[in-house]
Amino acid sequence: MAAKEMLILKKGYDFSKWLLHHTGKFPKSYRFSIAAKLENGILSFIELTTVANMRRDKLPLLTRADETLARLRLLFRLSFEMRFINITSYEFGSRQIDELGKLLGGWIKTTHAKKEEK
Numbered sequence: 479m480a481a482k483e484m485l486i487l488k489k490g491y492d493f494s495k496w497l498l499h500h501t502g503k504f505p506k507s508y509r510f511s512i513a514a515k516l517e518n519g520i521l522s523f524i525e526l527t528t529v530a531n532m533r534r535d536k537l538p539l540l541t542r543a544d545e546t547l548a549r550l551r552l553l554f555r556l557s558f559e560m561r562f563i564n565i566t567s568y569e570f571g572s573r574q575i576d577e578l579g580k581l582l583g584g585w586i587k588t589t590h591a592k593k594e595e596k
Contacts, residue, residue: 491524496574498517522543522552523550547579
């Protein structure tokens with residue numbers, strides 16, 4: 479396993495713990511909608527990247543992880559605008575999501591290049 483793949487798995491896992499801690503503080507009326515979608519999204523992301531790391535054909539799973547991350551970005555922004563999270567948490571979470579996106583984008587690019595070599 480390359481260092482980049484290991485880093486995205488660790489950072490995704492760490493961010494999931496942080497996010498799950500914060501969604502538990504959402505207003506009760508939104509815990510089964512926005513909070514649940516955020517929780518499912520980050521859990522799906524770490525599952526997809528973990529399984530992709532074990533597969534020979536990684537691209538379909540990495541593409542799904544990228545789509546999941548896009549939904550996560552949208553829901554996280556909505557959570558901030560609805561005032562479920564404060565500005566400090568929003569800034570931190572946004573940086574984490576951006577970093578995951580960059581790592582994932584690099585992994586996808588590398589996977590594409592390897593596929594084209596064959």
